[in-house]
Amino acid sequence: MAAARYSSSNDLRRQVGSPRSKAREHKETLCRNVLIYGNCRYEDQGCSFNHDNNSNKNSSQADFGPKKSFNVESPSFTPSTQQQQQASKKSTFSSQAASAAPFTPRASSTTPSLPQQNAEPIMFNPGSAREFTPATYDVGNPSSSNGVQENGGLYTDPFTTMNSLGQQLPSSNQFNPYAADPNSISGSGSAFYPQQYSSGLIQPPNYHLYQPTDGYRGDLQPWQRATYDFFLPKHLREEMQKKLFAAQQMIPGIMLPELERYHSLVPLDTNHRKSTSCFNYQSWMYKAKNNKNGRLYALRRLEGYRLTNEHAIQTVMKEWKRIKNACIVTVHEIFTSREFGDSSLIFAYDYHPLWKTLQELHFQQSSGPRFKTPGSIPEETLWGYICQITTALKAIHSSKLAARSLELSKIIVDGKRIKLAACSILDVVQFESGSQKSLQDLQQEDLIKFGKLMLSLATNQLPSHLNIQVALESLNSKYSQTLKEAIAWLISSSSIDDPKSIDSFITGISSQMTKFFDLALQESDETKSHLSRELENGRAARIMMKLDAILDHPSVANIPNWSEMGDRYPLKLFRDYVFHQVDRDGKACISIGHMLTCINKLDAGIEELVPLTSPDNQTSLVINYRELRNMLERSFNELQKHSKSSGPP
Numbered sequence: 001m002a003a004a005r006y007s008s009s010n011d012l013r014r015q016v017g018s019p020r021s022k023a024r025e026h027k028e029t030l031c032r033n034v035l036i037y038g039n040c041r042y043e044d045q046g047c048s049f050n051h052d053n054n055s056n057k058n059s060s061q062a063d064f065g066p067k068k069s070f071n072v073e074s075p076s077f078t079p080s081t082q083q084q085q086q087a088s089k090k091s092t093f094s095s096q097a098a099s100a101a102p103f104t105p106r107a108s109s110t111t112p113s114l115p116q117q118n119a120e121p122i123m124f125n126p127g128s129a130r131e132f133t134p135a136t137y138d139v140g141n142p143s144s145s146n147g148v149q150e151n152g153g154l155y156t157d158p159f160t161t162m163n164s165l166g167q168q169l170p171s172s173n174q175f176n177p178y179a180a181d182p183n184s185i186s187g188s189g190s191a192f193y194p195q196q197y198s199s200g201l202i203q204p205p206n207y208h209l210y211q212p213t214d215g216y217r218g219d220l221q222p223w224q225r226a227t228y229d230f231f232l233p234k235h236l237r238e239e240m241q242k243k244l245f246a247a248q249q250m251i252p253g254i255m256l257p258e259l260e261r262y263h264s265l266v267p268l269d270t271n272h273r274k275s276t277s278c279f280n281y282q283s284w285m286y287k288a289k290n291n292k293n294g295r296l297y298a299l300r301r302l303e304g305y306r307l308t309n310e311h312a313i314q315t316v317m318k319e320w321k322r323i324k325n326a327c328i329v330t331v332h333e334i335f336t337s338r339e340f341g342d343s344s345l346i347f348a349y350d351y352h353p354l355w356k357t358l359q360e361l362h363f364q365q366s367s368g369p370r371f372k373t374p375g376s377i378p379e380e381t382l383w384g385y386i387c388q389i390t391t392a393l394k395a396i397h398s399s400k401l402a403a404r405s406l407e408l409s410k411i412i413v414d415g416k417r418i419k420l421a422a423c424s425i426l427d428v429v430q431f432e433s434g435s436q437k438s439l440q441d442l443q444q445e446d447l448i449k450f451g452k453l454m455l456s457l458a459t460n461q462l463p464s465h466l467n468i469q470v471a472l473e474s475l476n477s478k479y480s481q482t483l484k485e486a487i488a489w490l491i492s493s494s495s496i497d498d499p500k501s502i503d504s505f506i507t508g509i510s511s512q513m514t515k516f517f518d519l520a521l522q523e524s525d526e527t528k529s530h531l532s533r534e535l536e537n538g539r540a541a542r543i544m545m546k547l548d549a550i551l552d553h554p555s556v557a558n559i560p561n562w563s564e565m566g567d568r569y570p571l572k573l574f575r576d577y578v579f580h581q582v583d584r585d586g587k588a589c590i591s592i593g594h595m596l597t598c599i600n601k602l603d604a605g606i607e608e609l610v611p612l613t614s615p616d617n618q619t620s621l622v623i624n625y626r627e628l629r630n631m632l633e634r635s636f637n638e639l640q641k642h643s644k645s646s647g648p649p
Contacts, residue, residue, distance in 0.1 A: 030050050030053065031050060031051050034053055039051075231537065232530050232534065242354060243354050246353040246354050247296055250264065251266055254267070257339035258339070259288070259299075259346070260337070261290055262288035262289065262297065262299065262348075263288065264289045265286045265299070266287040266288075267285070267286055267287075268287055268298065269285050278405065279426065279429055281303060281304060281305050281429070282303045282304070283300055283302050283303070284300070284303065285300055287351060296351040297351050298329075298348075298351040298352070298421075299347070300346070300425070301340070301344050302345040302429070303340070305343060305344065305429070306343050308432065309431055312427075313335070313428060315431070316424050320401070322399060323395055323396065325396075326419075327388045327395075328396070328423060329352070329420065329423070331349055331424050333347075333348040334346070334428060352412060352419070354414070355412040355414045355419075356412065358411050358453075359408035359409045361413055363408065375460075376460065377460075379483060382457060382483065383483070383516065384516060384519075386512070387509070387512060388418050389418070389453075390513070393446055393447075394502050394506065396423070397446075397502050402445070402446055405420065405422040405423060405426060406420070406450055440499060443501075444494060444500060447500055451487050451491035451492075452466065452491060454486075454490070455472070455475075455491065458471075458475055458483070459475070468491060472484060472487070486508065486509055489505065537596075539600065540596055540599040543603050543632075546636050549636070549639060550563060550568060550635045550639060551572050551575060556639060567631035567634055568635055570612060570623060570628060573612035573619075574628055577611075578594070578595055578598045579595065598610075602628055602629055602632070604625070604629075605625055605628075605630075606626065608624060608625055609624050610623060610624065
């Protein structure tokens with residue numbers, strides 16, 4: 001349709017120079033630059049046409065005259081064939097004439113122009129017309145016309161527009177959300193979703209597209225994503241990286257012995273002043289790796305302990321291995337050793353890197369003998385500690401055991417999570433003397449120690465310095481009456497007829513237990529949301545491993561340049577399409593959204609077409625992702641077959 005509109009000889013888009021000279025004087029003809037642009041840049045440089053637009057308006061008004069009112073008695077107007085032919089010969093200008101090349105008048109003309117005795121003045125005022133600025137019209141794209149696709153669809157790709165606008169904007173002070181450093185300044189931004197390819201099809205959302213589960217950032221458009229939005233949150237990623245680094249950290253120059261099943265011992269104690277008040281023996285903590293499974297364990301060593309009953313270890317291990325609780329550090333092995341130069345008793349627990357004890361977290365030791373406290377602990381945090389310790393004691397008491405180690409230095413904490421980290425030690429150490437106290441008395445002691453522990457945290461005083469009555473009264477000014485009553489119930493002594501139990505305590509704090517359970521479920525949902533991000537990254541990593549193994553292999557089955565032949569050549573072009581794209585200026589285009597989307601589409605093997613071009617522009621392919629995936633699988637299977645069949649020479 002557009003071609004038929006400009007099929008005449010006086011096509012505005014093709015006409016570059018000035019029109020041919022007319023038979024009449026040039027000064028009587030209005031300059032075409034005035035008609036189109038409102039002025040003529042060559043008016044002072046010898047343009048011989050008329051540049052007065054007012055004279056044209058006056059003559060037009062004189063020809064047409066004032067507008068007459070409608071008369072019902074006037075005869076109906078029926079245009080004749082001759083009038084239609086004359087009307088078709090009238091010169092008209094559409095809005096698309098604005099895209100014509102500037103009119104350049106020539107000094108002389110070699111070909112005489114046709115007479116214009118019958119030419120009529122043209123009424124067109126550029127100043128009254130609104131300027132048309134096409135938003136999605138691309139002259140160099142043959143598949144679009146004024147933002148409408150050839151297949152008749154009304155879909156407009158906003159991401160193509162954003163890329164074109166990003167290339168026109170100045171490169172200074174421009175934010176690139178996909179750069180490795182968010183503060184870096186780079187070129188045009190990139191869109192997350194892929195552009196439409198030569199197939200012209202709009203792909204429906206499928207599982208191969210990255211679907212975020214959380215909201216978008218407020219300072220970005222809905223189709224834009226920041227780099228860290230594809231991965232774990234920044235604080236969580238840094239925390240996990242620090243823990244992994246601490247797990248692999250070694251201290252050179254320390255000569256520690258290798259035990260029977262453990263090696264690479266690293267001391268975990270930061271305080272060299274040891275106390276024997278808890279176990280009646282000096283204890284030390286080490287990080288060690290097991291020879292059998294390669295896992296890391298935390299070894300607690302009791303210095304100078306001599307085992308008198310060989311059945312103590314077997315009995316205690318059999319009882320404590322039955323307990324599986326999230327608030328208790330699991331004990332895996334108990335053994336004795338003389339590798340440290342003495343008789344030592346060693347307990348092997350699960351290793352939790354960078355976890356601190358409650359004493360290290362809430363009681364900072366100063367240079368003197370006293371402890372310096374940072375401040376009051378929030379009541380919500382105290383209730384979290386109470387609910388978790390109650391859960392641990394419920395599991396222990398239900399197994400007919402007692403914790404017996406509710407100390408500030410024997411409970412580890414990480415954020416809002418705490419764990420009892422020294423269970424089963426006193427059961428071995430006091431195996432002989434433990435028979436003097438009944439299980440009920442030991443469980444009652446657990447509840448009293450539990451109450452003193454929480455009172456110590458609430459008042460910022462060590463348990464050895466507590467005045468219980470004064471400390472309980474001081475809770476009225478800082479915490480609720482419910483917390484005070486719960487701590488007071490734990491500390492109070494029970495009667496012989498009606499002894500206290502952990503079940504009764506759970507009934508009293510049921511509302512707080514329900515609230516903590518809800519918070520734990522919310523944290524679990526958040527963790528699963530972060531884990532779903534890494535699901536796509538894991539799939540992408542497997543595909544990239546296969547691509548690198550295939551395309552960078554020098555030869556297979558004595559075939560030189562195996563990675564450059566057959567199915568590997570389209571895969572190589574696909575790798576260049578995904579990772580080695582450049583813009584019109586030859587600068588590298590870094591878009592994590594483009595990379596992840598293409599890799600996930602390859603893993604899904606969809607029917608969407610993708611254009612591939614060689615670096616020298618001599619080879620062009622249009623292939624779908626399903627065929628590329630089949631090529632990838634065939635090449636990888638061939639590589640696996642060759643690796644299994646080829647043995648040592």
